[in-house]
Amino acid sequence: MRKFNVNVNGNSYVVEVEEVGAENTAPVVSPVNAVAPAAPAPVAKPAAPAPAPKPAVTGGTTLKCPMPGKVLKLLCKDGDKVAKNQKVLLLEAMKMENDIVAPADGIITYIAKEGEDVVSQQDLAVIK
Template identity: 55%
Template sequence: MRNFVITVNGKSYQVGVEEVGASVSAPVVSAPVAAAPVVAPVTAAPVAAPAAPAPVAAAPANGEKVLSPFPGLIKNLLVEGGATVKKDQPILVLEAMKMDNDITAPCDGVVTFQVAKGANVESDAVLAVIG
């Protein structure tokens, strides 16, 4: 039986491995093993149910659609619905893979959001219409 110390995600474990079959002679070096720190158990705090998303206005018949470039979560709406925006002005934040991505207006106009804060969206979903 050979003993090893392995480290996984910063935590050290001492393991024993039984040799089976051919024997290989190699020098064995002992390394000091630090005692694992004692961590108090963590209990999850109760979380209130999320508020229902605000109703979304119907899409205007004309205007330029702002599409989601990838799936993600609408983290924040940076302007109010009905606000006048300029081309390339950030209008909302789309979180994907733990990164915040500013979604900008493709043209000047009045923004009408088709999504609410906290909504999950797929690729090519209509996020807003600029008219």
């Protein structure tokens, strides 16, 4: 048997070829990784327990999270007056930054904190 290194479309293969007159068997083709094997991934630390939820704020219009993500920045302060469709929060979801706007005019009270991971339909703020 003879071995050959064959490159096809950037993939390297080692091919074994039998000489004429040898037994009639199928050649063996095995892919060869051109890249050095990566180091094993570090073991993730167990997640910290979730903090106790804030007590619900009653009354007003609740601003719900439209998708799971992370609160990057609160664009107003608690107690600020906001207008309908004003940007009040910056949410990162799937590596994209999304502006979250006020659903109504009023005074904003945040429930979510900067850096907090949030899930879809979680309360982010209340506007009274």
